[in-house]
Amino acid sequence: xxxxxxxxxxxxxxxxxxxxxxxxxxxxxxxxxxxxxxxxxxxxxxxxxxxxxxxxxxxxxxxxxxxxxxxxxxxxxxxxxxxxxxxxxxxxxxxxxxxxxxxxxxxxxxxxxxxxxxxxxxxxxxxxxxxxxxxxxxxxxxxxxxxxxxxxxxxxxxxxxxxxxxxxxxxxxxxxxxxxxxxxxxxxxxxxxxxxxxxxxxxxx
Amino acid sequence: xxxxxxxxxxxxxxxxxxxxxxxxxxxxxxxxxxxxxxxxxxxxxxxxxxxxxxxxxxxxxxxxxxxxxxxxxxxxxxxxxxxxxxxxxxxxxxxxxxxxxxxxxxxxxxxxxxxxxxxxxxxxxxxxxxxxxxxxxxxxxxxxxxxxxxxxxxxxxxxxxxxxxxxxxxxxxxxxxxxxxxxxxxxxxxxxxxxxxxxxxxxxxxxxxxxxxxxxxxxxxxxxxxxxxxxxxxxxxxxxxxxxxxxxxxxxxxxxxxxxxxxxxxxxxxxxxxxxxxxxxxxxxxxxxxxxxxxxxxxxxxxxxxxxxxxxxxxxxxxxxxxxxxxxxxxxxxxxxxxxxxxxxxxxxxxxxxxxxxxxxxxxxxxxxxxxxxxxxxxxxxxxxxxxxxxxxxxxxxxxxxxxxxxxxxxxxxxxxxxxxxxxxxxxxxxxxxxxxxxxxxxxxxxxxxxxxxxxxxxxxxxxxxxxxxxxxxxxxxxxxxxxxxxxxxxxxxxxxxxxxxxxxxxxxxxxxxxxxxxxxxxxxxxxxxxxxxxxxxxxxxxxxxxxxxxxxxxxxxxxxxxxxxxxxxxxxxxxxxxxxxxxxxxxxxxxxxxxxxxxxxxxxxxxxxxxxxxxxxxxxxxxxxxxxxxxxxxxxxxxxxxxxxxxxxxxxxxxxxxxxxxxxxxxxxxxxxxxxxxxxxxxxxxxxxxxxxxxxxxxxxxxxxxxxxxxxxxxxxxxxxxxxxxxxxxxxxxxxxxxxxxxxxxxxxxxxxxxxxxxxxxxxxxxxxxxxxxxxxxxxxxxxxxx
Numbered sequence: 001x002x003x004x005x006x007x008x009x010x011x012x013x014x015x016x017x018x019x020x021x022x023x024x025x026x027x028x029x030x031x032x033x034x035x036x037x038x039x040x041x042x043x044x045x046x047x048x049x050x051x052x053x054x055x056x057x058x059x060x061x062x063x064x065x066x067x068x069x070x071x072x073x074x075x076x077x078x079x080x081x082x083x084x085x086x087x088x089x090x091x092x093x094x095x096x097x098x099x100x101x102x103x104x105x106x107x108x109x110x111x112x113x114x115x116x117x118x119x120x121x122x123x124x125x126x127x128x129x130x131x132x133x134x135x136x137x138x139x140x141x142x143x144x145x146x147x148x149x150x151x152x153x154x155x156x157x158x159x160x161x162x163x164x165x166x167x168x169x170x171x172x173x174x175x176x177x178x179x180x181x182x183x184x185x186x187x188x189x190x191x192x193x194x195x196x197x198x199x200x201x202x203x204x205x
Numbered sequence: 206x207x208x209x210x211x212x213x214x215x216x217x218x219x220x221x222x223x224x225x226x227x228x229x230x231x232x233x234x235x236x237x238x239x240x241x242x243x244x245x246x247x248x249x250x251x252x253x254x255x256x257x258x259x260x261x262x263x264x265x266x267x268x269x270x271x272x273x274x275x276x277x278x279x280x281x282x283x284x285x286x287x288x289x290x291x292x293x294x295x296x297x298x299x300x301x302x303x304x305x306x307x308x309x310x311x312x313x314x315x316x317x318x319x320x321x322x323x324x325x326x327x328x329x330x331x332x333x334x335x336x337x338x339x340x341x342x343x344x345x346x347x348x349x350x351x352x353x354x355x356x357x358x359x360x361x362x363x364x365x366x367x368x369x370x371x372x373x374x375x376x377x378x379x380x381x382x383x384x385x386x387x388x389x390x391x392x393x394x395x396x397x398x399x400x401x402x403x404x405x406x407x408x409x410x411x412x413x414x415x416x417x418x419x420x421x422x423x424x425x426x427x428x429x430x431x432x433x434x435x436x437x438x439x440x441x442x443x444x445x446x447x448x449x450x451x452x453x454x455x456x457x458x459x460x461x462x463x464x465x466x467x468x469x470x471x472x473x474x475x476x477x478x479x480x481x482x483x484x485x486x487x488x489x490x491x492x493x494x495x496x497x498x499x500x501x502x503x504x505x506x507x508x509x510x511x512x513x514x515x516x517x518x519x520x521x522x523x524x525x526x527x528x529x530x531x532x533x534x535x536x537x538x539x540x541x542x543x544x545x546x547x548x549x550x551x552x553x554x555x556x557x558x559x560x561x562x563x564x565x566x567x568x569x570x571x572x573x574x575x576x577x578x579x580x581x582x583x584x585x586x587x588x589x590x591x592x593x594x595x596x597x598x599x600x601x602x603x604x605x606x607x608x609x610x611x612x613x614x615x616x617x618x619x620x621x622x623x624x625x626x627x628x629x630x631x632x633x634x635x636x637x638x639x640x641x642x643x644x645x646x647x648x649x650x651x652x653x654x655x656x657x658x659x660x661x662x663x664x665x666x667x668x669x670x671x672x673x674x675x676x677x678x679x680x681x682x683x684x685x686x687x688x689x690x691x692x693x694x695x696x697x698x699x700x701x702x703x704x705x706x707x708x709x710x711x712x713x714x715x716x717x718x719x720x721x722x723x724x725x726x727x728x729x730x731x732x733x734x735x736x737x738x739x740x741x742x743x744x745x746x747x748x749x750x751x752x753x754x755x756x757x758x759x760x761x762x763x764x765x766x767x768x769x770x771x772x773x774x775x776x777x778x779x780x781x782x783x784x785x786x787x788x789x790x791x792x793x794x795x796x797x798x799x800x801x802x803x804x805x806x807x808x809x810x811x812x813x814x815x816x817x818x819x820x821x822x823x824x825x826x827x828x829x830x831x832x833x834x835x836x837x838x839x840x841x842x843x844x845x846x847x848x849x850x851x852x853x854x855x856x857x858x859x860x861x862x863x864x865x866x867x868x869x870x871x872x873x874x875x876x877x878x879x880x881x882x883x884x885x886x887x888x889x890x891x892x893x894x895x896x897x898x899x900x901x902x903x904x905x906x907x908x909x910x911x912x913x914x915x916x917x918x919x920x921x922x923x924x925x926x927x928x929x930x931x932x933x934x935x936x937x938x939x940x941x942x943x944x945x946x947x948x949x950x951x952x953x954x955x956x957x958x959x960x961x962x963x964x965x966x967x968x969x970x971x972x973x974x975x976x977x978x979x980x981x982x983x984x985x986x987x988x989x990x991x992x993x
Contacts, residue, residue, distance in 0.1 A: 011439070011461070012436075012439050014428050014429065014432060014435055014457055014461060014881075015457070016302060016303055016429075016432050016881050017303045017881075017882075017897050018301065018302045018303045018306065018432075020303065020897065021303045021306035021307055021893055021897075022301075022306055024306075024893065025287060025288065025306050025309050026287070028252050031892065031896070032896075034896070044916065045903075045916070045934045045935060045936050046897075046898065047457070047903075047936065047938060048936050048937065048938060049455050049460070049936070049937045049938045050937075051937060052937060053455070053467075053905060053907075053937050053938070053939070053940065053941060054455070054465070054467045056455045056460075056465075056937055056938065057460070058455065058460040058938070094249040095249055122310050122313075122892045122893075123284070123309070123310055123313040125282075125284055125286070126252045126253060126286075127284075127285075127286045127287065127309050128252060128286060128287060129252060129287065130251070130252050130253035130257060130259060130281060130286075131251065131252065131253075132251075132252045133249045133250065133251060133252065134249065134250050134251070134252050135249065136249065157289075160289065160290065161289070161290065161301050161306065163300055163301075163302055163432055163433045163435055163436065164428075164435045164436050164439055165436050165439075
């Protein structure tokens, strides 16, 4: 058993979107969808700012599945397609997903996307990791914590590619892991704590 | 919808939903698929067939962003399917960014030039037909030879993008060519004389920033424009570096600094001079450094401003014991830094005395008035820069560099380093940090016959539409039309008068429309042969292996160069294969940092080798022996006496000056910046990038309200030169009175027109004597906007 998790340094995050494309490539995410995206806090426009010129602040928030300990999506899934796996990740059994999208309504982080139509890829082949399953039309999908990579003992692609080294990944249950040691030293927070979802993705500034 | 606020981050439930709108809108585009339920819930299959063949090859990516990312590429069934950082690179250099990753799609872009094409309609009409390479080479050689016969070899001009690896062609063809490219050179024009024109900055390896205490970034958006190097900036901040960003707009860099100080655009020089006055008034300068390592103690005639020289040609300092001048080489601790001295009927003053005198009209209060930064802030920053040391003054190549007064700013910035000694030593730095400070071996170019050199043509290329010249044939490698001219409508008029225009590129960018002949080259991932090239940059030697075959009818750059030279009957002087070139370059590296390197040794290490001492941050001027003739920082520029710029005297930009006549009609300053989503005009066609960013004009809500504009409205940006149209986005980050666009966008992705249709092409006479030629003052442009 393990509890894989991540900590994201919001001061180091420059909103570059490298993690967004790293995820899209690794997981063969079709056009019109992202499993991982970067928000500019409080702004409709990317690279906007909160406040009034010249008294401004800006925080980029990379956002994907929070791999909650108490996942809102899991509770509403009528078929058991969404499950918590033995590494503590929230995963989807695509063969069991009936496309009801209850999970999408339940997720407070809007982390899931849905294949409304036949997935369109540009370029039109299945790029990315060869072991990643291709999701058909009619199923929900989201960040898997790079299941295929982390099963092989590798870091998720967003962690590996982050140009500012803003992401720390590891097993929260292992007191010797880099992330456990890190969380022991840093004060971190979770998004929408009041939702009671207990995310395994933590943030700090 | 209830508003649920997270106490920890101030993120609201609604803000999630709002930003979700972007993803949702994309999702809705596919919602039509709901009408059919066929294939819903089909069984899941693996991404690739079990037996799919995968192989790995290594290459390097773009250099124009200073990224030089070394990449591990996975190819499955002949197609590029995965890109990762090459972990054989040294720690800190293992990098890729969103653009590198987007190459998964971008190499297969619909906007690739797929085959050679010739013009069939009027020039500029954009009507082309595909032709064979044989026909293309015939058209090329016939037209070039015709220009040679009629007007001579220097009538053919070749302009190459920084990204291009083609380097022999312009020499073999003896083309008209200048290194005057009008951009990224303004500050350097002002700094180069300080180093005797042997350098234009004194920049340590950015890993040395961790030794810096006070870091001032001005007109610099480094973490966005050189984003793969950002980690070193944050490492330094975590080590205690205090960062101050001076920028008119709340840039990415500003949002990641300790302090952001907004400044009036085009006034960086006044800010530096205000700092200098503050340092002088408070005597925060380093007298010993100034005496021993600068020309501040040198004697200058108060009559005509010339520097006093001995009969042997040595510059002179005052000797108080003999009451006479002596060679600067005899400087000692008695040598006065200040004073006026009479000698043989002439009064001489030290350069420092003249500078102090001149600064009386460039006081801190004066600088506050010009820059709109309070005097107390200028003084506070000056004190930190001078006393809380070591300090870096990191200056960008956007912002102030795109003004005709940028040389004055560069000179003033150099004087700040000369006053305080914040140069050379560990933890200091002066100038643009993207180029220098790396220990790199130099690769030799292929040896050509001695007479094979570019012509003596000296006119800056962006002046060609305006001055008499002999150029009749323009060959552009990469879109040098959109990227190296302002006021494009005038440029199009000039292009129409030429005999032959040849456009060579990977993608069909806007300038290709004006070509007679278009030739397709391939990307850094494609090669005809197993070895595609080699580069030596940033502490590494990196090999380019073939990842995939050249796509469509494209040719690698080296292959195309050989074909073009063969068509002119000049190919025999070139290497026969790319492998021969690479082997020659590796065998002839002359560098103490490299013992021996071969194609095989590189291939055995994932295509890369680090040079010796790569783990030690490189500080090229730490001995404080500067590369100028005197070995000192030469602060007094007698060469520019006729422009009243022997010492820096601030001048406002022309068009955007406060009292400019143009302001009444066109009140908004038009700034163009570089975005992390593009490298200038590259990646604009990448659909993976387009999902993340679409070009718009950004504007402060105050200026939008007064014009009745709403967020996402299509607007027209215009002045007397021309206009273009695209959406406007409301953004508090933009300084009121200015608008901002990210440069490089192609005309076809705008609503109409090109973003360079309105820009200022004016060259000033002082620019023509500068080391790197005159500046194209893109940001010295005024416009008005209205709803489209």
